[in-house]
Each structure stands twice: as C-alpha cells, then as structure tokens.
Amino acid sequence: MAAATLRSVLRRNRLLTLFETCHLRDRLFFSSSVNAAAVTVGGTISPDPHFMVEYLVNSCGFSPSEAAKFSKPLAHLRSTEKPDAVLNFMRSQGFDGAGIRKVISWKPNYLCYNVEKNLAPKFLFLRDLGLSESDIVDAILNNDGILRLDVHRSFVPKLEMWESLLGSRELVLKHLKKTTRFFFASVEKTLHPNLKFLRDECGIPEERVSVVFRSHPQLISQKPESLRALVARADELGMPRQSRMFMWTLVVFHNVSKERFEAKVELMRSFGWSESEFSSAVRKAPTFIGMSLDMLRRKVEFFINVVGYTPSFIADKSNLLLFSLQKRVIPRFRVTEMLKSKGLWTGQGKFTCILTLSDTKFLEKFVLPHEENVPELLDILRVEGVCKGK
Template identity: 30%
Template sequence: MFAQTFMRRCNGGCREVLFSSSIFRATYSTNAAGTSPAATKFLPEYLTNSLGFSRQESASLAAKVSRFASTTKPKLVVDFLKKMGLDSTQIRKCVSRFPKLLYIDVDKTLNPKLQCLQELGLSGSDLSGMIEKGPKFLERGLDSNLKPTLDFLKQVFGNNEDVRAIIKIYPWILSTTCQAMQQNFSYFQKLGFSNEKIKWFIARRPNALQFPPEWFEERVNMLEKDFSIPRNSPMFFYGIYAITSISKSSMDKKMAVFRSFGWSDSDIVTMFHHQPFYFTLSEANIRKKLDYFMNQLGYKPDFLSTRSLFTYSLEKRVLPRVNVLNTLKEKKLVVKTHCLYSIICLTELKFEKMFLLPYKDVVPDMYESYKRRLGR
C-alpha cells in the first residue's frame, strides 16, 4: 500500500508519521477550516434558495460559520422554527443576527429552550424578537442558567406577565447568571430598598443585574461622597437609578456640559439632589435644553437645578406651548402673566382647557397648529 511519509522534528529528534493514501487524500480535500467543499458550497446555496438571502449575504453569513460541516442541521433548524410559529422573514432576521443558530442541535438544545419560553406564554414572534436582540441565551445551559433565571424573575415579579414583558424587551437578561441576580437583589435589600422599589428598578434597568455588588458599592460611595446624598434620603434610590444608567466617563462629560453653561459644582450637586434623572439624558439633549432655557428664555442655574423642566420634550411639550402663549399675547387675548414653568407642567387636558379651547373659535389656526406639532 502506498504510504506518504513525513518526518517531524520533536524534542530534538525525529518522528516518522505515516498516512495511508486514503487518509492523505481526505485530508487534502478539505479546506483550511476542516470543512469539505460540499459542505462549504451547501450553506450559501441553502440560505439563498430557502430563506431568500442575496448571494452576497449568503456568502457573508456562511463565512461566519465555516467551521461547521453539517448539511442537515440548517434545514432541521429552519423546519423547527417554522413549526414554532416563525415565518421566513423572522427566521431570516434571526439567522442574520445569529448565524450559529443554524447549527444548534434541535432535539438537545433548541427545542427544550424555546419550549421552556413558550410555556411562559411567549409566541413565535416573541421568540423571533428575542433571538434577534439577545441570542446568547441559546448558548447557556437550560438547567444551569435558563430555568433558574426564569424562576428568579418569577419570584421577583410574582407573575408571568411581567416576566414576559421584561425578557421580550431585554432578552439578554436570560444570559445573566442567576447567582449574579440574586446577589444584586440581596444588595438592594441591604441598602434598604423595598421589594416594590427593586422590582421597579429591575423593570427599567435590568442590565444593572449583570454587574457585581462591588460595582454598585462604587456608585453608592459616589452618591454619598460626591453628591452628599445619604442612604436614608428619599432621593437615594432615584440617585442610584440615575448613576447606574451611565458610565463614569459619561457622567464626567455631562457635568462638563453643565459647566460650559456656567453651572458651578454646587449647582450640579443641587440639581442631582432634585433631578437626578437629568443625567440619564444624552449630552446633546442636555446641551439643547440648556441653550433654550438659559440663552433664549433667560433661566438661571439656581432655578433650573430645582425644577423638572428638562424632563419634558422641547419639540412635543415646551415649544408648542410657548408658541400658543406667544400667539395669545400678540393678539392681546391673555392679560394675566403666567409662570411658564407651571404652564409646562400642566397636564394636556388642563392646558387645552385653559389656553386652547376658550380661543378655538377666535384663533382657529392656533388650535390646529398646536395639534399638528404634537402629531395629532
């Protein structure tokens, strides 16, 4: 029998390695990734013919999973997803986001995990959205991670409806270890937060559950030392919510924006005591509102730092109402001087009752213009 002989250096010596001709041919008929040409050719064609990807898209996706050689798993996965209620468009989106999905074992992995979520009341379209947003949960253990995490969330929220709502919006939460969640929940309790407040926090900031307690301790120290908010303050909880929403560098950049408009560190601390949610706004949003309220309306830091003006949309709330007031003043229909802040804080119903409906027939264009600006 023909044999190909190779000599390898090994620890200063030689080692003879023999390959039979059949093994030699098989070895050199595969590509560098260890995938046969048939398997390499299969996936791009399958993605194009079965899921409607363009040839360029198919080639790009296939390249990301070139280490997998199976020509049967992709079809099994697609057929299974269709049985779960996903249509071709949804499957295409899932594969685009997570190409490895096509090579997950249906019986051992995909079916048990997705059925576990369906038992929670999630539909095929829900599952599609979850795979698109946070597919990593499919790579975590069913019994070691997925089930304990779901059990913990059910324990926290007390009902499946809230759990469904959370994981549909933040599916990557299922990739967080249950142990990390439990540690953070215990830490919140240690800080004196009620279960209701913790539920409120998790529902709005579930990504915080990924961080270790030490990460929270750093931010607690920042609140206490840099912003002088003690743990027994009613604003401490909301300060934690705000300060865990952003990185330290982002916090510094936003503080720099306030300083660029003449705010002192004392003004910023006062603002954080009253309106910690200001720090959850983007730098661009903060800069735009500072420019309007300070440069155009003339408000000072001591006024803005203790009012909730920044929580309202300029485009959908402030500017439309200012425009109404200016129109009424121009037509001398309003004699009494009103505080703009109190007007901005009015509910939509009260604002219409006080400043729109009484003048609807007198200034009909004003009413219609206001509604258009609000997109109604």
C-alpha cells in the same frame, strides 16, 4: 418562609407539568417542522476542512471575512446535515436571515445542535407560556442563551425566580422579549448578593428597590462589583441613599458611562453651571443625564435664549429638562405668548407650573376658552402634533 417555599415548589411543579403535557400534545405539531429541517439527510459531505466558510456565505449570507471567523468552531464538521436542519428549523419558526446571522455570530456551535432534542422543546415551552412566534424570535434575539438552557434544570427555576422578583410572569415575559441579557444572572453569585447589598448596606427599602427593578431588571443582574461602583458614583455626587431618587440615579449611571457623564458636566459648565449646581440638578432630576448632548444643549438654549431663564434657575428647576421640547415646551410657550400679546393672559401663572399640566388641563385652561377669538392657538398645537382631535 415555609409557605413561600411551598408556593415555589408548587409553581415549579406546575411549570414542569406544563412542559411535559405540552411536549406530548404538540410533538406531532412540531414534527413537521423538525422533519422539514432535517430533509437533507446526510447533508453535503466534504473533505475540505474550510468548506464551512463557503457554507456560511451561501446559506447564511455572511461576508467571506465573517464566515472565516465564525467557521472556526465548526472546523470539525464534515457534513452540513446538522447545520441544514438547524437553519431550516429556525426559518420555519419565523427567523429571517438577519436574525439567523445574529444568533450564529453569538455562538456558531448552534449549527451543531440536534433540532429535535435541543431546539424544538425550547420553542414549544416558550409558545405554551403564551408567546407568539414573533415574541419568541424577539426573546431569543435579546437572550440567545435561551437556546442553551435545559428547560427542566435551568429555564423553569430562572422563570420562577424572576416571577417572584418582578411580581408577575407577564412582566417577566415582557422583559424577556424586550430586555437584553437580564435573564441569565446567577441567583447565588449575582442576584442575592446585589439585593443584600442594596437592602443591608445601602439601607434601601425593598419596595423601592422592586419598583425600579420592574422597569430596569438589568440593574440587579449586573456583577456585584459593577453595582457597587455605581453606588460609589452616586455617593460622590452627594445623592443621599435615603432619597427616592437614589435608585433612579443608579439606573442613569448604569446607562451613562463616565465619559458621557463628564461630557454633560462640560456642556453645562459652558452655560455657567458650577460643579455644585450640576450636582444639585442631578440629585433633583437624575434622568436628564440620559438624554443626548445635542438635545440637552437645545433645551438649555431654548430656556435661556427664548424663555429668558438664567442658568442658575434651570439648575434649581432641573425637572424642566425632562419635558419634551417639541411636544410640550415650545408649543405651550407659543400659546402663552400669543395670549399675552392679545391681552388675554397676564402672565401671572408661572411657565414652570404650566409645563406640569396634563394636555387635557392645558387645553381646558389656556386654549378652549379662547377658541373662537384666537383660533390660531389650536393651529399651534396641530403643527406641533399636540392636538389632533380638533
């Protein structure tokens, strides 16, 4: 514990030192952007309390109704000096009109920020962590709270905490660019209680928890009561907490509302599944619940009407529903059917096993040996975009 604490302190000191040295080194680099953002010294001054509505329309591209809504927190402004500086700075850092409107719609008061004190240091810090200009834009559009965090007091500790949780800074930065609003959860009120709940009350090993969090950090950053509700839904389904599928079931339930889940239940009931068959299928392959209703329907119809499987068989082999219909199921079925029609394959190999083969293994076993006699096999795969090299 002492060693971990020491490493934590050393990492934080390195991050803070990085920020301080980079800030001094790059101050001149950013000064041109900051100065460009503030060229309208004094800005436009107006006694009209509603002039910001027109400003948001003309300068940002909001509709009049949107501008009226977002101008309310800006009613105290009588000059466009700060908004002009903020908009010019954001444009200089790679934000387009749509990105600027998105940020302002979340928090119009960003237009009141001091560029040099409130914005430039954060962009500097993100850049020196290794993020490109476009990366920084993506990170802020996914986690606009970055603009509100104090680098020393808030951003560095959170970066350090997530680095410890996910295992690497690279993974944290990857999620920061692509994952919406995971970074700002409270350590004391959210992260620690959620970890303790999963480990101590649910009995899930930490390594199993960590594997899921690395790809789905939102699961641990939600409110503790929300996580408990997801666990309750998994319990109702009969998913054993000791199962390796338990954490993935929580991920699915986090992304699929009760209404969407019930719609899948109704769909599969229309194909003849019983409630117990549905629960069993989800326990074996929970992620199939995340696909759209239309895609789920098309897959089941193909397996029943074309391949000839019964609904009960599909329920028992629900992992079949995880395979791509267009890129794997249909082309492989067509290849095996053509081989059977020409007497080149007896059909002894189960189609369920054929679907699990890698593309390379499938080609080696079912296509390349018959390339000269049945060239149409490669045509089938080319049409479906499976085989591009031959």
